[in-house]
Amino acid sequence: MPEAAGSHIPAFERLNSLPVRRSLGQGVFENLKRAIIEGDLPPESRIVESRVAEALGISRTPVREAIHKLEREGLLRQGPRGGFFVAGLSSSDIEETFGIRSVLESYAARLAALRHQEGELRPLEEKLEAYEKSLKRGDLDLLPRINTEFHDLLYGLSRSPRLIKMINDLRDHIYRFRLVILRIEEMARLSNRDHRLMLKAMRERDPDEVERLVREHILRGQSVVLREFDMAGN
């Protein structure tokens, strides 16, 4: 909400910049989630309520909330003797997740091709230009972020919020592994070519072509990640 209700009343303007009143539990949830998907909490490491609570200077209650939510989301598993652990990913987990992404995201792209409206492709073009600029400069670190934003914009045009949420949840699970794809400059260039082709097919409203492009785009990512993963001795 960029234009909040009272934003034009000078005396109250500052109130809008106050931190949003979020529950402690929600904060813990988001923090833990970030820590897990970014790899700060390595797989198989144990999560102990009281430790987390103590570290954050709060009670166990909100920590429990967060842990249970993360368990439902599949980022934590409870060991056979109780106790929660960060869920690790096997090679087949990764393969499975990329496979599911390939059908969900290609479907979202198909819907986007059918449903996008006048002018909505402009932000995609801009993102693409930003990507190419970074690529030319050798700023490979920026690419994952821009890449994700491009795909978010694309899927956003599907106007299917549940689908988008599912896609995002899946991406969170394998966030760490997606990073390696664009660190290979050859892949970064291939990605860019794919994006150009997607945009072209979007303009021509060719759902079959867009669907095919996204599917192959993701499956290429899958093979890169699996190769890296297996080489790392997993």
Add this chain to the structure above:
Amino acid sequence: MPEAAGSHIPAFERLNSLPVRRSLGQGVFENLKRAIIEGDLPPESRIVESRVAEALGISRTPVREAIHKLEREGLLRQGPRGGFFVAGLSSSDIEETFGIRSVLESYAARLAALRHQEGELRPLEEKLEAYEKSLKRGDLDLLPRINTEFHDLLYGLSRSPRLIKMINDLRDHIYRFRLVILRIEEMARLSNRDHRLMLKAMRERDPDEVERLVREHILRGQSVVLREFDMAGN
């Protein structure tokens, strides 16, 4: 541990048949979930921790656990002023969910066609025969259950547990609405024909055909449900 420590000591044998020690919170979660997806708790009705706790004769703590998990799962939403409500479904929610199901389940079926092994189609055949027997008898009430079991068996052959879980979660969301499909005898017969064709294509390991059949099968369900839903004045 299928062979518990004292299972051969007669005096303690009965202890092993005690209900599996499940956490209260998990039980509440499952109960509430059932109540929601079966419509016992109508959409938009408010869920109050203390009420639920009192009704079940337990404290608020496990109820909170359950509520928060249900919220993450999308079956509850919190109102703007706090407080939890049963999430209602709009026409577009239903449309969206069936669309996502069509791609996920057809993908699962494709994998099943590629991966099933010797003799694994037998349970599917039996389920199909049970379905036809009930259909001939006019036992329409039995059909949804048998139908679900058939699809579960089919997708199980995909050997993709995450995919299966996602499919089940989606089905839970629209459980109430799926019921109407098979109450129409014409649809029940069409369904049966679809299942026969799927089984045939599975035997021939024709993934494209299986995928196509499942997709159209689900989209037909979608149109039936949407028609009923809109007629009911939603």
Add this chain to the structure above:
DNA sequence: GTTCTTGATACCGGATGCAAGATACAGGAT
């Protein structure tokens, strides 16, 4: 020396207590 028992400790699930914010309502001012 090996195994069994037993006690200490850590941790989780559940219950309860308490405070802050929201809601509803009643009474009073305009």
Add this chain to the structure above:
DNA sequence: ATCCTGTATCTTGCATCCGGTATCAAGAAC
């Protein structure tokens, strides 16, 4: 009559407490 406002109640979020169980280690029994 309508709108404001103050109060009582309800509900949630967080903290704390309690009991049960699993883990581990040290000591006892064989």
